[in-house]
Amino acid sequence: MSHPNLVALATITRREVTRILRIWAQTLVPPAITMTLYFLIFGNLIGSRIGDMGGYTYMDFIVPGLVMMAVIQNSYGNISSSFFGAKFGRHIEEMLVSPMPNWVILGGYVAGAVLRGLLVGIIVLGIAMLFTRVRLPHPFITLATVLLGATIFSLAGFINAVFAKKFDDVAIVPTFILTPLTYLGGVFYSVDLLPQWASTMTHANPIFYMVNAFRYGLLNDSDVSMTLAFGLMLGFVVVFSAFGLWLLKRGVGLRS
Numbered sequence: 001m002s003h004p005n006l007v008a009l010a011t012i013t014r015r016e017v018t019r020i021l022r023i024w025a026q027t028l029v030p031p032a033i034t035m036t037l038y039f040l041i042f043g044n045l046i047g048s049r050i051g052d053m054g055g056y057t058y059m060d061f062i063v064p065g066l067v068m069m070a071v072i073q074n075s076y077g078n079i080s081s082s083f084f085g086a087k088f089g090r091h092i093e094e095m096l097v098s099p100m101p102n103w104v105i106l107g108g109y110v111a112g113a114v115l116r117g118l119l120v121g122i123i124v125l126g127i128a129m130l131f132t133r134v135r136l137p138h139p140f141i142t143l144a145t146v147l148l149g150a151t152i153f154s155l156a157g158f159i160n161a162v163f164a165k166k167f168d169d170v171a172i173v174p175t176f177i178l179t180p181l182t183y184l185g186g187v188f189y190s191v192d193l194l195p196q197w198a199s200t201m202t203h204a205n206p207i208f209y210m211v212n213a214f215r216y217g218l219l220n221d222s223d224v225s226m227t228l229a230f231g232l233m234l235g236f237v238v239v240f241s242a243f244g245l246w247l248l249k250r251g252v253g254l255r256s
Contacts, residue, residue: 008100009108016082016112020119027078027116028123031070035124038066039131042188054190056219063128064215065187068149070124072207075117075150076178079109080157080170087161092254102248106241110154117150135218141226142217148233149210153178155240162244162253181207191223206232 020027039059047058054061086092095105128134136142156173164170185207191199202208209229216222222229248254 004099005101005104008098008104009111012105012108013111013115016078016109017115019082020078020112020116027074028119031074031120032123032127035066035070036127038062039127043131054192054221056221057132059132060219061190061215062188063125063132063134064218065185065211067121067124067128068145068207068211068214069182069187071117071121071146071150072153072182072210073174073178074120075113076153076157076160076174078116078157079113079154080161080164080173082112083109083158083161084164084167084170087164087254088167096248096251096254102245106155106158106244106248109158110151113154113157114147114150117154118146121146121150137220138217142214144230145210145213145217145233148230148237149214152206152210152233152236152240155237155244158244159240159247162247165253181205184208186211186223206236209233 042062043059047062050058052058083092086095125134160170160173184202185205186202191202191208194202203224209224209232212222212224213226213229213233216226
């Protein structure tokens with residue numbers, strides 16, 4: 001890793017972070033408002049009627065899932081819109097013909113998206129503290145899950161942006177794939193409540209493992225093995241990274 005590459009990586013990351021902070025009313029405020037409504041409606045109003053879930057109050061149970069949901073959606077949304085904007089504005093071509101290696105371009109955009117995911121996650125966790133007592137029995141697992149989850153969906157957002165031909169294409173995956181997977185990933189319910197066929201389908205959902213890993217970090221309780229959860233997350237990072245680098249190398253959807 002040469003010094004110029006470090007400078008290039010830091011420059012792309014700084015530009016992404018500056019963009020996030022400059023339009024904070026669009027990048028940080030909406031998820032805070034949305035999650036506050038979730039806590040109020042699901043946690044307080046509906047949760048008081050549901051009672052306990054998995055041995056915890058319903059509010060405590062949904063906190064990890066809502067935090068991960070916010071991290072995933074914002075990491076994905078940040079890079080898909082930012083990279084597609086760069087592609088649409090044609091200045092991504094300048095990066096591709098520059099001496100920067102492809103991993104620097106990919107790493108800079110992913111780092112910016114992961115940082116937005118972390119910022120939103122911290123904000124949502126802070127909001128959760130207004131409604132319940134948040135514990136942290138496994139801080140390393142909690143942080144590692146957020147970083148890996150944000151990285152996976154940043155890379156997925158990058159792949160979406162590469163193949164997108166118009167702005168509508170950027171919204172298709174979050175609407176028809178990401179949102180259903182998130183809602184069916186054990187955010188609002190325990191997998192123990194499901195019939196066998198639904199439980200099997202839930203176990204095929206990668207977001208289910210991320211939510212449970214984060215729930216273990218906060219509540220010391222999970223429906224899945226941490227070894228399996230982290231193995232899957234690391235596997236997704238490797239596969240998506242390799243695919244993203246291959247797309248940049250081939251110039252798929254980038255070079256006219």
